[in-house]
Each structure stands twice: as structure tokens, then as C-alpha cells.
Amino acid sequence: MKVLMLGWEFPPQISGGLGTACYGLSRGLAKQGVGVLFVIPRALGSEPKEDVEVIGADQVLVPDPPATGAAATKSNPSNQPDAARVPVRLRHAYTGAHQPTASMAPDLHVFTVDSPLRPYMTERGYDQRLAELSQRKDPPGVRASDPSKASSPKAGSDSAASSSTQASSPAKRQRQEIRGGYGPNLGAEVERYAHAVAELARTRSFDVIHAHDWMTFLAGASAARVSGCPLVLHVHACEYDRAGDRADERIVALEQRGLDEADRVICVSEYTRGVIERNYRVDPAKLRVVHNAVTQREQERTLHWNRTIDDPIVLFLGRITYQKGPDYFLEAAARVLKVLPRARFVLSGEGDMLPKMIERAAKLGIGANVHFTGFLKGEEVERMYAMADLYVMPSVSEPFGISSLEAMALDIPVIVSRQSGAAEVLSGALKVDFWDVEDLAGKIIALLTMPSLRASLLEEGRGEVRRMRWEERGRSLREIYQELVS
């Protein structure tokens, strides 16, 4: 069985749990004998290579719209001399060999579509990224498409044939036309990504298309239409999780379209299934839950950092945004510090609420015990975990919360909000409602002061986390695929 898998994060380029989950799921599938071609907007070439075949960063999948051929070549810098001229096909970067009809390797391929898509990106961040990209390469163009089709994928593309005709029709740079959809440039990028993926689906054969989160939903839908393959959408987070009442209706509309077209919708938790059922019109029969898991490496990992502070450290690790509940963390911290004045609270991450949180800590009079590290990279994350005595995930709405499993695998006790998917699978974690800061404070104090409680929770959690294997999740996915294929 072969799956075309679409996502916008893959290690080492991860900004949250999504990339981790995509990696785990892909490998889980590989272990089940399912071949996966994973397409991300842009690869670095340093993606994991264990039992995964990775295509390098300059492995760019380029549609060949004849009309732009000349123009693109003209403005194309020399570092990608023939990218715009080759027909739609895939190349291995390290061999340069064309692979127009390559048989799918047994495990996993990662291909790249050059696009500045990043999760959680604001349009401003997008513009900067686009500027960087355009210095390197011809700016992303968008194929000619009727604006009505852009905003309604169902229109005029019922078959692979019609779609493929479109795809090879002359391309123009028409970002203007997409502008009305859902944000000027981000929309164009989603479209461009979708176009490239559709080309791939047209020229290669797959059994299932599997897309992760909203930015790839459109691509998934296009690829499914082009290839006639069943479409599986995987919801790691929806717009209501990220933004609550301030959800961007353009993104919601895109999600709705994807969910409408999908043959199966996989939710990372029962919690997320509930959110989807409440907020979108989806046939409940299409919904399945497949929880996230922990890689074996995570399960067996031990940390070797020396601790430099012996004050107890309570860790919040995640984006400093509305969704993650950093404000509740601070309110609880203020209450804990009245009882345990030496506790230290660390917020690791970036986000739009960061300045506000620094000021809030000061206003609460706990500035001396609250530390902000900014975004932590690789080793720093390990170091942070090594120092933490307690991990708190007070998310307002957390589809899963994979980091809480990682913390637990590292023998760090965990408190998670009941508004999270992780709460469903971790009986070895303490749970709170995110708004109940008194309860959260009480439980933080308990875990810092009661060794027996720590010990029993860790014991429990360790066993649980060991049972959460990606291979098992891969098996669940394969079963879902089989329902669709047979």
C-alpha cells in the first residue's frame, strides 16, 4: 500500500507537536509495511534518515507550466538552473536522477515543494519568509485558475483528466485572484502547494491521500480528485483550538471544505472529535480517533545535563499564545509562591503573548521567580527538561499535547488541563480545568512537596508511556486505509 502524505512540518523543522506526530505516524506506517511519500513545503536535507528515505532540500517538485517556462528560467537564479524547465517529476537530490515512475520505496520518501508555508505563521511572518525565499529563487507563482475554482475546489474538476488539463495549461502569476479567498499571500501559497501536490498525484500512483491540518487540506482534496484515491484528513488542531472565539473564518471555511471532501477524518483525541463535531458539519461516521504516541527513542532517552539550580522548577513549554494558557500558569505561580517562595517558574517558547506575560509576572510581583527562555532549540529543550521538576500544560484547548508524554517519558511529573487530548490517555498525570488556577496551584504544590505522590505518578506514567507506540498507531491507520481501499 502506498500513501501520499501531506504535511508542513517534519523533523528537524518542527515548531510544535505536529512535526513530531507526522514523523511518528510515518515511521509507524513504515513498520506496518505501508509505503509513505511525505511532502513538506521545504526540506532541509537533514530530515531523519533511519528507515526513512529522505529527499534533500533542493529536491524541488516543480510543475511545468509552459507559459511561465521562459519567464521563470529568465528570472531563475543559477543555483536551481533547470528546476523550472523539467517536466513534472521527482528527482533525488543526492543522485540528481529523475524518478518519473519510481517504484515506491518500502518505507518513506520525503519530497519538497518549495513554499514558505509554516504553521502558526502570521501574514507578516509570511511576507518576510517570502522575501527570503524570493532572493533565493523565483518567487512563487500561481497557476492560472479561475477564482471561483480557487475558492471552491469542487467546481469544474470532477475528474483527474480535467484537473490534469488544467494543471498543464499556461500558468500566470495570479495571486490577485486568490486574494479574496482567505488572506492575500498565505492563500496563494496554500494554492501553490496544492497545485504541486496535485501534479504529484497525477503522475504517481497511490492508494490513499493523507493530509495533516488545514494548510494541506486543499492539497489533499486536489490530489484525491486528480488521482481518484480516497482522502484521509488528520486533525492535529483546528482553528477553534488555536484562536478560540477569534477564529479566522477563512481558515475555518477551508477546514470545512476539507472535512466535507474527506472520506475519513482522523482526530488525535476524543476531545478533538468533540470539537470537530461541535464546530463543523461532519458525518460522525467518518470520524476516527487515533491518539499520538511516543517514539522508542523518547521512551528510552535519559538526560545527562547537570542541574545548576536546586530550587524546584516548574516548566511551561510551548508557544506563548492564547491556546496554551500561559496566563493561567502565571496566576497559579503567584499562588504557589505564597506557599513555596523558592519555586521557579519557567516559560519556554515564543508567541504573541510573550511581552504581556513578562509584564503580567511583574504585576503579580513574582518577576524574580518567573523566567522566560524564549524559543528553545534541540539541546536546550533537553537541558530544560533535565532541570524541570514538574511539567505543566494548562492549555485552553489542546487537541493532544504530545510534549506532556515526552515529559513523562523523562520521569517528569505532569499536570495537564482536562481540555486536552493527553488527559484522555495519561492516567499518570494530574488533571485540572485550565481556568481553575487554585486547583492548579494546589496540585503544583502537592507534586513539589509530596515525594510519594511524585513516585506513584511517575511509576504509573512510565508504564503508560511505554505502551504508547507509534507502530500501534500505524496499525490503526493501516486499518482505516484498508476500510477505504477495499
Place this chain on the structure above:
Amino acid sequence: MTSVSFYFQVHQPYRLNRFSFFDIGSERGYFDDTENERILRRVAEKCYLPMNALLLDLINKHDGKFRFAMATTGTLLDQLERWHPEALESFKRLSETGCVEFICETSHHSLAFLSDPVEFEAQVKAQRDTLHRHFNSEPTTFRCTELVISNDIAKSVEAMGFKALLGEGADQLLGWRSPNQTYRPKGCKSLSLLLRSYSLSDDIAFRFSNQSWDRWPLTAPDFVETLQELPDEAEFAGLFMDYETFGEHQWRETGIFDFMQYLPAEILKHERFDFATPGEVAAAHPPKLDLDIPHPVSWADAERDLTAWLGNAMQRSADEALYKLGPDARRTLELGRSDLYADWQKLTTSDHVYYMCTKWFSDGDVHKYFSPYTTPHDACIAFMNVLADLELRLRAALGEGSKGSPKAHGPGDATARDELASNRPQSSAKTTQAAEADAGEADSSEQASIVTPVAKKVQTERENANKSNKKAAPKAGRKSKKQRGSK
């Protein structure tokens, strides 16, 4: 006769490293001495050396008629001694002329007078000693950091034996009254308060190079014309400004040096003017009027108050956390440790909280210009991390170890719970429920005991390290930082 009274503030702080959370407890030094040295050298080349030479020349040329005052902070003199002895020498040559009055302040350019009277006195004494050591000067005039004044400050300054105090001639303070006569702060016996003529001072310090200013370009005769508008009964005109105005804030290319070169001669052309230092003005004009200064007034920003330093929550929180460590920092002196107190004192330099100012709109440009940080929040993060590190070092030095990491498991009922837990470690659901139920009540029972395996291990290691340190040399553990911190 109206005396023109120049006073130049000369100061450089010890800027901090980008001290991250991971640096806490790591023995990394607090101060970015590479950057500090770089800036000091730059300012010395662009301002201190050329301006000192110019002023020395003017003193010689005018045969003692050109006189002025300077306040050189302890942190500046310390840095000059380390990195630019030549510039320090040039200040000494000025002092040898007898035409320069050295004004006393807190050695560390701190706000200690607001919240820590013990430290305030200590830093004043330290500064007196420093001025004596470098310039053989016995200061009688005082100024607080950023020219802050209040009734309370004035009283304590008088009690320390000073004759004169400098302050800002703020509108909110003076109302209709003149900044050109001496005042007696309410509650003082004989202390003379000399106020800054902010309009005249800022013509030079701020507006001089502003090409959209209607009086640009300002020449020495133009400036004297403005001086002549002072009423005849004006006792003095206080021209108080940052010394870095010359060559650093206003670049050489603006003509600021030329302006100063001609100004004294231009002023002395007029018989109604002479030059006098603030101390001389105070001696010649005992105060005739009282001035009530109930709230602190400074020379900063449009508000002329403390909001540039303590205006937002980050600043107040940092200030509070800093001075909370004061008593412990001083106690380490009794243990024969001077490094900890020295580091703490450098953190009292008011620039650190100034960098956290969020008043971006009216005075933001000035703040941004002086700040080594991208945002006030970055400044807050680095400063608070440094404080956390210092707190740990103080705790270690004072032998408090880690109260938070007890060896015992806490009182009575905890033991019962321990047994409960150990009896059925496998029955997951029950244990968790029990744990959750317990969690709520925990705050009352086992407050003080914090146990983490890692913490325990680290603590043991530290205790061992402390023991061996005591045997060997008490300061061994902090050698690297000590070397950085002291001269």
C-alpha cells in the same frame, strides 16, 4: 551679577550579558565587559579626551575665570581605571587646576536613596573616598542619580554634611518661581538647593544639532543673548547636562566643540556674568526661600519624575527584587567576601531599570538610544535572571543551602500517604485518584518540604563542594567571576 554654573554628569554603567535562564547557577559572569570596554573606549575617544583637553585649555586661557563642576560616577572611574587610564589622567589634570568642583553622588549611580537608606549612605561614603583618592577632592555639593530631589532626600543629604544639592528646575515644582536663585528644601536647616535651568541647558544638550529647531545653528553669541534675557536679580544659571553631550550625543561634526570653545569668552565679555561652581554659588547666595518637594522630581523625560525608572510593573518588580537582596549582599562582607556585594552594587546602577522603560511614545527615542537591548522585555529577562543567580550565590555564601530541599519527607500524615502509595504502586487508577484528592489539601500540610531527586543530588554535591571550599580558600569557587568583577 549672574553666575553661569556648568555641571557635567559623567557616567557609564556596567552593562549586562544576555544572561539566560540556563546561565543561572552556571558561574557565568554578569557583565558584558567586552561591550563595556568597547563603549568606554569609544566614549573616551569621542568625548572625554577631546572635551577634557578643551576644558583644560579654556581654564588656562581664562586664568581661572572659567570654572565648572563635574560628577564622575564610581562605575565610570572604575572602568576608566581598568580600560582607559589615559582618560582618567586627563580628568585628574582638570582637578589639579582648582577650577573644577567635583560633585558627590552615589558611587553606583543608583536609586538607593528611594528604598535603601543603608545602601545610600554606603554608596555616598564610597564615592567620597573615590573622589578623594582620584582627585584629592572633598565634595560639599551633592546630586542624586538623575537629579532626583525630594524633601526627604534633601534632609538626608544635609545630615551627611553636604552644603548644596542639585536638582531639576521642573515647572511642576517651581510654578511661577525662578530657577535662578537658591532654595532651602523644606525641613532643611541650611542646605542650598540649586536648580537646573532646563531650557538653557537643553538648548545645548538636546537641541543643539536639531536642524528643524528655529534657532539652529546655535552660536556662542546667540546663546549669550538668551542668557541676557535672565532678570538682573538672577543669582545663577544652572547649566546641568550629561558630559557625553559633547562628542557622543552631539557629534563633533555638529560643531559642539567649537561652540564650547568660544562660549566662555563670549560670556565673559559681559560684566554681569561670571562663572561659578555650584558650591561657590551656594556659598555666595544662602537660600532666602523654602521649597516644598513632597514628591520626587527628576530631570528625565517630559514627566520629570521617576517613571523612566519605576514607571511600569517590570521596573518596579526588578527594583523590589534587587533591593530585597541588599541586606544579604552586605552580610557577605562580614564573611570576608567582597565579590558578591560588588556584583550586587553594580546591579543597583539605575540604567538597568531604565532599559525596561516602556514609555516609547514621547521619550522612547532617547531610551532606545541608550539601551543595549532590543526591547524592554529583553532587558527585564536578563536582569531578573542575573538577580536569580545572585540570590543563589548569596544563599550559598550565607550557608543557607537550600531550605527547599529537605532530607525528611515531611510531617506525620505524609508518612501515612507514603505507605498507602507504596502498598499499591500498581493500582494505577486508585493511586491517581487518591493523589488528586490529596493534591487539593497539600498546601496546608507539607509546605516546606520540596524533594526532587536531582535537586537532592545537586545539593549534596554542593554541600561537599562547600566543605572543601571552606577548608581550602573561601573564595575559590567564584574565582573567575571575582576576577571579572573587580579591578
